[in-house]
Amino acid sequence: MIVCEQCPDNPDCCNCLLELRSGGSAQKVLPPRKVKVTELATMETSQAQLVAVSRTAIGLLSSTRQLLGRLEVELAFDFRIIGSGLQGINGVPYHVVDIEKVLRKEEVLERLLLEEFHTWHMSSELDPTDVLHNWKDRDDERGRLIKQELQKLSILRQIETIFLYLFDAGHLRPLGSNRADPDVEREMRRLVGEAIIHGSSLREQIVSQDGKKVFDMYASILPDQTCGIALIDVTTVIAEERKRKRREWENYRDILGVVTSGKLLLLSDEELFCLLREGHRSLAMDIQAPEDLALLRRSFKSTLEPLGFAATRLLHFLVAVNEAASNTLKHGSGGTIMLYIVPDQQLCRAVIHDQGQGILLEDLPRATLQQGFSTQNSLGAGFHVMLQYCDRIYLSSTAAGTKLILECVLTS
Template identity: 35%
Template structure:
């Protein structure tokens, strides 16, 4: 295994071990019996402040439908998260199991942050600091920097040639090699957005001597476990990944910025010009 990926593997293995802590964090907060419209405490944490109105609704549904019902409820102050299970006994009674999962969710959040940081450092190291994995806040800055040169949307294959035409017209003073690189990378990014997310939007921005291409979609994103392969391994592709087009973009662009998740993927590509771009006032 290449040395530069060993730290990443260690981080992933450590994350798997740390998952065992979730079991310790998951404790039954309260066990109650529901009968005749009333709850009776049986065991667990007696002083646990459950959202009783929501709990009663859940129990009524479970008894009425004669089947187990489950609902995740957030406390009124937003500080606690409960996993409620309603189990019917007969036509008028049942049992309520309430799990306080606040700590579990917090541990999962921290583990995800640690995992993403490991990927960020490993991918940045492998690419010589040219590919950055970014969070949502960081990506918002990337998307808003500079002045807008052109923008468009792609929802059908015939929209891609139109995007190429628009970007060429927006960059008339660039040398032919740079125009070709930008057009090619835009085509690859839009093809991926169309293939994996059904389409998306794009824009070109200029900040000083740098032209930035941004492509955004609302697809399923790239799974964390596939990030390294999807971005670094040539010809690697899954239903949700960018495939071999990403290595091509990494070859032509000077810097890449990637933010991806279940709500979509945002990609920024920087092309640093050797000649200062003239701004059309």
Template identity: 75%
Template sequence: MILCERCPDNPTCDNCLVALRSGGAANKVVPPRTVKVTNLATMESYQAKLVAVSRTTIGLSSSEHDLHGRIEIELAYDFRIIGSGLRGIAGDPYHIIDIEKVLRREDVLERLLLEEFHTWHMSGELDPTDVLLHWKDRDDERGRLIKQEIQKLSILRQIETIFLYLYDEGEVRPLGDARASVEVEREMQRLVEEAAGTGGPVREQIVTSDGTKVFELYTSVLPDRTCGIALIDVTAVIAEERKRKRREWEIYRDILGVVTEGKLLLLSDEELFFLLREGHKLLAIDIRLPEQLAELRKLFKQALEPQGISDKRLLQFLVAVNEAASNTLKHGNGGVVTLYLSNDRQMCRAVIHDEGQGILLEDIPRATLQQGFSTRHSLGAGFHVILQYCDRVYLSSSLAGTKLILECNLSR
């Protein structure tokens, strides 16, 4: 950056503010203030001039020392800034310091909680002693809110996969060295720009093009009309949650299998696909009205009688299919009933698929085995009849609906 001839005492020049890359959130300190600077690597101390300040960066002027690396800027005996100096142009006395935290009487205000530091400079107040002396005794609502935010943000800062950004005047700037990939940042910028006009908080999900990474995006409008952004990598969390749900699902499957002696089994969609591939489809009917149940029984009878099934087995199977189809009308908007015949023509399977919201995993044992248990997501009070009249029953349920597969051995 090239300073003007009257810098740093010229209030009309904004070169030092542009260099902070903080948009409208930056202001000059006029007149510049002398501060003590300590290089945390060598512990050498010297003086510099505080020229400009924003929520996330400050500008220091020093013609004698190169202010890069981690440094501490002491503004008062108990008011310090810890930051990282960015390497600038050789010989340029102006240095940009990326703020990491503000320390005050053992309290830490992280990057997005610098309102008081910012307000202190904007008001022209150069002696913060009056504010600082009574900090620990403050009990007003604002003080409590700040302390709560400090606790929450200190927890977030411990998460290695969280990236913090600031959005100001159309530009997204990372707060610190940690940042996401270019692809993710590009998508983040697009989402933030689309939501900028709403003025409210935004929560979105970003998935990388190869599907290997998933991020949760949270934005919050700050008091100075900039926007704080938290981008959290939730890939590992989602993977672990899927494993947990899979283990829970397998436990329920094993319990149902043991209790019913292998007659009722939970089935995944993938397992259902391979099961039905063992045969071919004979018919399918869409059931939306009670009057269609009679047509369903008629079509099933016409399709199964030529397969050599006994009259008693056919009647029992029709009762079970009718009960399952009837439940789709009682507890939803109907569904589709499909009949499959195995390739060896010894087994038939009826698939009853409703379009409801599915059954919660923890409700499946009661919905299938407890007589009288009835909710809008249950399988109805007659499910014990279905278990009794079929050789095996498979159940697959998700938010896309519930699939009930009734299996009947034709040769019995």
């Protein structure tokens, strides 16, 4: 595996996929994503690039440190992976992490029913052994509460997307007719074992062996030394949430496009990556301190002048690029600036990428269009200069950072 400017996003190279040893399920991450890695033995953290994924392993590039032993890999704001790191190819900073389990970082559904289930099993006032003593004949308050909890459990058992189990004396028994697949039940047994060792309730999110289902799984230690398990199929919930976020994102994209007469376009990372493949990269440099800005302007000028830029237009474009680069220092720890030339379209594109926290979707209109609006992650007043001096601006902002592409037609 040769590490070069085309690796790991060269679609014709499959070395990083072969190292995952996952067959046809392995795929490249285009473009690579920044991830946070924690070594569980020392709790030391570092940054890496996620370049390949499969159902059983992921591939990471880390030039700063070896990623060996037990690791936690945080993938943006959705999932965390627990696994074991291995050197992928000798002499190359590519590491394979065998996936042991996948954890959800944030809530993805309303928890009312599940909390009721937990309340019944964990309350010291409601011992499940009382259920065995003719609860139908009891008319006291304790009996009424037991009956109420049993009715709640009956409702839960009738919901097809919820599986309820009881683990007792080494046996896993479903409460009702719904039963999960064997691979999911194996995960239940593992989580129950961990809950028993810790002596507390545990929650985890898992993916089915075929990769088609996502479940929230809860194991609760019960007063009678058994363990209750609730398994909720959240596949549809997650899919609907993604659709909702996609519709919301498209609404903001349309608003920004209309208000700026098409000069400001909101694009996804994948769309930006495809856009950059239209041209070739002429230069790239890191901006880490204010003194780097002068070198940036000189480098851009020496590259663009031979292409026939009018002096005034070139000056304006350099001002816009300087403003964008300055923002990476004002609102973060700097960034990467690249220049792409697209000869067949007679235009150039400056790509500015910072690795800050990104801009919230609901803040994008004000962060880009409202003068004086300021947050920690705002693009600042200089964005109006960029809009004025560029023919078009492409923007992508996620939790992994903000990418700007300033586009200028060479012949105008």
